[in-house]
Amino acid sequence: MRRFVFAFAIFLFYSWLSGEVRKETALTVYNRDLGVVNQKLGLKIPAGKSEIRVVDVASLIDPTSVHFRSIKEPESLSILEQNYRFDLVSTYQLLWRYTDQEIRILTTSGKAYQGKLLSYDGSTLLIDSGTTIQAIRLTEAIQNIEFPSLPEGLITRPTLVWLLENRGGENRECELSYMTSGIKWHAEYVALIDESEKKLDLGAWVSIDNRSGATYENATLKLIAGDVNIIPTGQQPESLSIRGDMEKIKAEEQFQEKEFFEYHMYTLQRKATIRNNEIKQLSLFPNTECSIKKIYVYNGARYGDKIRVNVEFKNEKENGLGIPLPAGKVRVYKRDNDGSKEFIGEDWVDHTPKDEKVRLFLGNAFDIVGERVQKNYKKISNRKIEYTFEIKIRNHKKENIEVTVVENLYGDWTITEKTHEYTKINARTVEFVVPVAKYEESVLNYTYNYKW
Known part of the structure; x- marks a missing residue:
C-alpha cells in the first residue's frame, strides 16, 4: 500500500496540474488592500467534459471576482462549474481526517507505534493498538507519522477548479483574472532641506506589501493611485515603513505615469517578482530639488501657546516637480554642520495633482511662543455680541520672523477694529500676518461682532 510520510519539521507535497503553462502575469495593486491579477495560461483541455485545476492562486482571492475564458474560439469552451478549494493539508487536518483509521508513528529514538487513531487534541494522540490504548505526547520527539494516502478533498495549495465542456481544439490559450485582498501599496517620500532652509531635495519610493498568499513571478506591475470605492470586508494588515536613509540610493526613473479613468496609474518599466509575505520597495521617481517656504502658524484657540512649523512648496514643473504625487508619508531631514542628516519631522500628504501646493507640518517651534x-465681551443687543482679543507673539530666535495668526469666527461677523491687516480665508477663518523682530514681542489686537 502506498504511504504518505508526514515530517513535523517540513512537509512538502505538490499536487498535479493538467498541462498548465503560465505564460504571462500582470498585477495591478491599489492603495486600499486590493490587487487585480491577470494571467495568460496555456492549457491542454480534452474534448468533452473535463476538470481543470489551477494552483498557486492567492489564498485571499475573492472567488466571486474570478473570470476565466478561452482567448480563441471562446464560444467552443463552456464553463459548467467553478470552484475555489482552500481546505489545505495540515497536521491537524490529516489527523482529524484519519480519526478511527490506522496510522503509524515513528519517534527519533526509533520506537514505533501503530494502531487506530482515536483522537488528537493538539498535544496528545490516542492510539488503539488492538491490545492497549496508548497516549503519545508530541513532546516525545516524533519523527514521522505515516498515513496510507492523502484523504480526498485535501489540497496542498489554494486551487481554482473548473468543470469544462470543450467542443473545440485541445490546446488552449486562456485568460484568468481575479481580485484579491492582502496586498496594497503606498508612497513614501524622503526630503532633505538645505542649510538655507529654502531648498528641498525630494525623492519618492513605493512600498508594496504582499500578504495575499501568492507569489507573482516576473509580473507586469501597475500601481493605481486614487480613492477607488471598495466595500469594506475587514481589517487591513499593517505594513512596514521604508528606512529614512534610502534617499542615498540613486535610481533611474522606473515608473511611467498616466491618467487612468479618474485615477493615476504608475507602470513599472520592467518585470518584477512580488513574493508572498514580502515588502518590496521601488523608486517612484529620481530625486528632484524644489524651492520651499517655511511658515510659522499660530492658532491659539486650538493649540494653546504652540507655534506650528510648516514647509510649503508648489508641485509645478517650474519648481522641479509638476507630477501627480500619490498619497504617502513625507519624512524630512536637514543636514548638520558635520554632514550628518538629522530627522526634523514628518507629515502625510494626500493624493496631490500637479500645480497644487503641498504644506507639511513638521513640529512646534521651540523659540517662538504665542x-x-x-x-472684552459686550452684549450689544439680544442678537448681537462683540468680542475683543489680544494675541502676543514672542520671538526668542536670533532672526526676524513672520507668524501667520489663524482666527476662527462664527455667525454673521464683522471685524470693527484691528492692529494688523487680515485675509479672509473662508466664511469662518481669517489670517493675520504678524512680523516679529528677533528677541522681541509683537501684539495683535482685534475686535469683532457677530449677529444671528
Missing part, C-alpha cells in the same frame, strides 16, 4: 487672551 499667547491669546479675550480682553
